[in-house]
Amino acid sequence: MSDKKQPDVVRGYVIQRSIVFENNRGIALAENPKAVQPFVTWMFTEGENGKRDYEWGHYTSNLDTATRDYELRIAEYTKDYGISERDAYKYYSMQRPVDVGTFPKTDNGPVRIVNFERQEGVELGHYQAWGYLVYDAPLTEKQIDDYELKAAPSNPDIKARMREQAQIVGAWEEKRGVPVNLRFTQWMPEWEKFIIKPYITPEQMAGRYDQARDAQTRAAKKPIAEQLKENAEQAARDNANRQAPGRSAPKTDKEER
Numbered sequence: 001m002s003d004k005k006q007p008d009v010v011r012g013y014v015i016q017r018s019i020v021f022e023n024n025r026g027i028a029l030a031e032n033p034k035a036v037q038p039f040v041t042w043m044f045t046e047g048e049n050g051k052r053d054y055e056w057g058h059y060t061s062n063l064d065t066a067t068r069d070y071e072l073r074i075a076e077y078t079k080d081y082g083i084s085e086r087d088a089y090k091y092y093s094m095q096r097p098v099d100v101g102t103f104p105k106t107d108n109g110p111v112r113i114v115n116f117e118r119q120e121g122v123e124l125g126h127y128q129a130w131g132y133l134v135y136d137a138p139l140t141e142k143q144i145d146d147y148e149l150k151a152a153p154s155n156p157d158i159k160a161r162m163r164e165q166a167q168i169v170g171a172w173e174e175k176r177g178v179p180v181n182l183r184f185t186q187w188m189p190e191w192e193k194f195i196i197k198p199y200i201t202p203e204q205m206a207g208r209y210d211q212a213r214d215a216q217t218r219a220a221k222k223p224i225a226e227q228l229k230e231n232a233e234q235a236a237r238d239n240a241n242r243q244a245p246g247r248s249a250p251k252t253d254k255e256e257r
Contacts, residue, residue: 012035013032016029017108021077021085021086024045024046025077026043027042027070028041028042037059039061040057041057041066085134087156088136089135089156091103091139091152092122093130093132093147093149095130098113098133103147103149107137108135108137109136110133114132115131138151138155138157162202166185169184171212184197184205
């Protein structure tokens with residue numbers, strides 16, 4: 001499953017797999033071993049509170065049939081409505097078109113395969129890919145490496161990791177006085193946290209995160225008194241900058257250009 005929370009139970013069926021589209025509609029596959037037809041696929045609508053209303057069930061006694069129906073309903077919906085999956089896991093095929101034996105087949109997909117006519121630039125031209133696959137749960141690092149895939153920056157696990165890294169990177173950038181146009185983060189006072197600036201790739205963020213952690217390690221070796229003095233001075237500078245009247249929000253890379 002793509003969710004970390006406890007799975008939904010609907011009419012005695014436990015949701016095993018699900019995927020949500022950008023319009024908050026979705027497809028789910030569920031199982032109830034005690035039912036005459038123990039497998040079902042549903043269409044659902046997800047409300048603002050995350051609650052899902054399930055409808056249009058396709059019931060079957062065979063898991064393979066249910067799995068094929070689940071993947072077919074996803075493919076048909078994306079084709080009919082021209083809409084993408086939300087909070088799904090996309091992986092680009094970097095070295096070759098997607099074909100038999102070129103991708104991992106798991107219990108979570110792929111639910112959709114897309115091949116391009118030729119190798120194309122994706123993710124604003126940061127990568128060159130032949131196509132991509134969509135899963136409803138993340139692949140392992142070994143699976144990604146074995147098949148020479150590239151995880152999309154929009155994947156939920158990648159976004160979560162980058163958000164965590166941004167807090168360390170942002171504090172390091174401010175302390176070091178990195179110019180606004182060269183920063184990967186910007187401070188959001190209403191949220192009291194750093195956010196990632198547009199167009200920053202996971203590789204860029206990971207590299208700067210390593211720099212920031214190395215700096216933390218070196219700083220930790222300084223005498224405590226020196227660390228406390230530096231931290232107090234930096235906190236005063238940060239507060240002055242953030243609270244200065246009329247201070248405009250940092251420009252993004254795109255605005256600088």
